[in-house]
Amino acid sequence: APCDIGGVQLQPSYLSWHRFTFNFTNLNTSPINETFLWDFGDGTHASVSSPMHTYSTFATFSVTLISSSPNGCSDTLEKKVTMQNIQPVAAYTVSSTGCIGAFTFTNTSVNAQTYNWNFGDGSAPSSQFTPNHNYTVAGTYATQLIVFNQTCNEYDTAFQTVNVLPVPVVHLGKDTSICSGGNVVYNLNAGNSGATYQWSNGLTSQIIPVTQPGIYWVTVTSGGCSNKDTIKIYSPYFTLGSDTNFCGKESINITPKNLNFSPDNYMWSTGDVGPSATITDEGMYWLQISEG
Secondary structure (H helix, E strand, C coil), rough: CCCCCCCEEEEEEEECCCEEEEEEEEEECCCCCEEEEEEECCEECCCCCCCCEECCCCCEEEEEEECCCCCCEEEEEEEECCCCCCCEEEEECCCCCCECEEEEEEECCEEEEEEEEECCCCCCCEECCCCEEEECCCEEEEEEEEEEEEECCEEEEEEEEEEEEECCCCCCCCEEECCCCCCCCHHHHHCCCCEEECCCCCCCCCCCECCCEEEEEEEEECCCCCEEEEEEEEEECCEEECCCCEEEEEEEEEEEEEECCCCCCEEEECCCCCCCEEEEECCCEEEEEEEC
C-alpha cells in the first residue's frame, strides 16, 4: 500500500535520571508526499517525519504514528515506551556504636551497579556490596558509600558516623608457679578499676587470691565492651633422676629432668648456680630452683 509506514525505530538518548529523550525514526520509504502525525501518549504531538521527544514522568506510554497521503489513504503504527526511574540511591545500615572489632556495613542501595566504601580510618576502600570492616583503634569515624549507575552515568553518596569504643586491656601476667598446699597466696589482678569482673571460680572482684594450681580466666567489662585473659598457675616439678653409682675416678654432670616450667634461678648444694652441676665425689646432692 502507498501509505504503508513500514515501521518505527526508537532510539533512547539518556539526559538525566528524571528525563528520557527518544529519537523516533520513521522507516517509511514511500516516494509520495505524505504527512505524519505522532501521538506520544502523554498528551503531546508532533508532525515531523522523525521527531525527538522527552518524557518527564515514569510510566508506560503508547506511541502512535499516523501516515496520510494526498489521495486520502492512511496507515497507523503503535509502539509502547516504558519510562523507569533508574536514579541510583545510596543507603546502608551499620551499628552507630560498637566495640573495637568487626563492623558489618549492610548495603540497601537501589539502582546502583558499582560501590565504593570509605571507612574513615585511612584503610583501603572496598568495592564489595556488603563489607565487614575491622576497627583496631577507638574513635569516631565518618564513613561513606558512593554508588554509581553506569546506564545513566549518575552517582549518589550516603554518610554515617561510627563510634568505636575501647575494649579493656586485661593482662594477668605470664603463667606462674605456686607451691601446692603451701602458705603462699598469689594475687591475680585484672586491672581496669571500676569495671565489672567475672572469674572462672565465680569471684567478681578486681583482685582474687590464689593458693592452688589451676587455670584461671577473667572477663572484664567496661563501658559496654569486654575482654578476657587466662593464666595457668602450676605447681613446679622436676627430678634429678635415679641414684647413681659413682667410682670416684670420674666426674658426672647432673641436670634437672621433667621440668614443667622455665627456671630463672638455680642453686645447687655444690655451689653451682647454672642449670647443671659437675659431681666429682660421692654424696647426697640437692638443687633448689625458682622463677623470677
